[in-house]
Amino acid sequence: MSEIRPARARVFAFNLGSFKAAALLDAADIRDNLASAFAAGQPAAAVRDLAAANFIDPDRYEHCFIPTLIDTGSQKILFDTGCGEEDSSLLGCLQDLGLGPDDIDVVVITHGHPDHIGGLVRNGEPVFNRARHVFGAAEFAFWTQGDAVRPARLANRDLFRLICTGLAERATFIVPGDEVVPGIIAVDAAGHSPGLLAFLVENSGQRLLIWSDAFLHYAVSIQHPEWHADFDDDKEQAVETRKRLLKMAAEQRLLIAGHHMPFPGLGYVERANGSFRWIPVGYQLNI
Ligand SMILES: [Zn+2]
DSSP states (O other), X not given: OOOOOOOOOOXXXXXXXXXXXXXXXXXXXXXXXXXXXXXXXXXXXXXXXXXXXXXXXXXXXXXXXXXXEEEOSSOXXXXXXXXXXXXXXXXXHHHHTTOOGGGOOEEEESOOSHHHHTTSEETTEESSTTOEEEEEHHHHHHHHHOTTOOGGGHHHHHHXXXXXXXXXXXXXXXXXXXXXXXXXXXXXXXXXXXXXEEEEXXXXXXXXXXXXXXXXXXXXXXXOTTSBOTTOSSHHHHHHHHHHHHHHHHHTTOEEEETTSSTTOEEEEEEETTEEEEEEOOSTTTO
């Protein structure tokens, strides 16, 4: 007898004005302990209550990894490259769209953590061989100079140097306010990492904020932006960044692409209960 086997979509394609876009599910981990990951130092009861209010388990959570693809019509731009592990799906997701790695014109790295740079090289060779690579100047300097890296990130520093140093010759280095291509501008999102960049994509009056890892959990980080996430390098700066981006996203009614939000990682932010709340996309991008 046949039975229903676990299955899920891994590509969500949508239009942004005349740009085409897609959320690409590279991987999804099940991890333990919402509190220790996203609410360091908070009373256990507060985290349990928050989980209950959001109908989720306080002890286990899903952590998605979702690079974003934007096709402006003249250039295909990939934001982050996923984990680059054996079972990573990024290249399979591109294949689902009829694309290979040589179809990518620009690879933008939001920051230097392993789940964003891991897919840049395979067997020591650049995966996106034709692409211009774009790094944040501050982020690249932070990892390559390497003297301010906290102990928990030393292995990350070595990985960054291994993967990214050799890509410098095909890279451009940007600061907040710089344009990647017409219609895509870098936004300061430092805190989670010292040079984290978000990106504002705009076409025909449609706008998308790719906020990368400024937010790590769709309920905890958005309803309590002031709580400290273990993964954030500068915890207070990450809090200030979250508050600034939440205000911007809510006031400007921006569509958001979040690397670690539940797939497809697309939604909006509204003010609620004195803070903010994530509203996942419904059908509005498909009609
Ligand atoms: Zn990440």
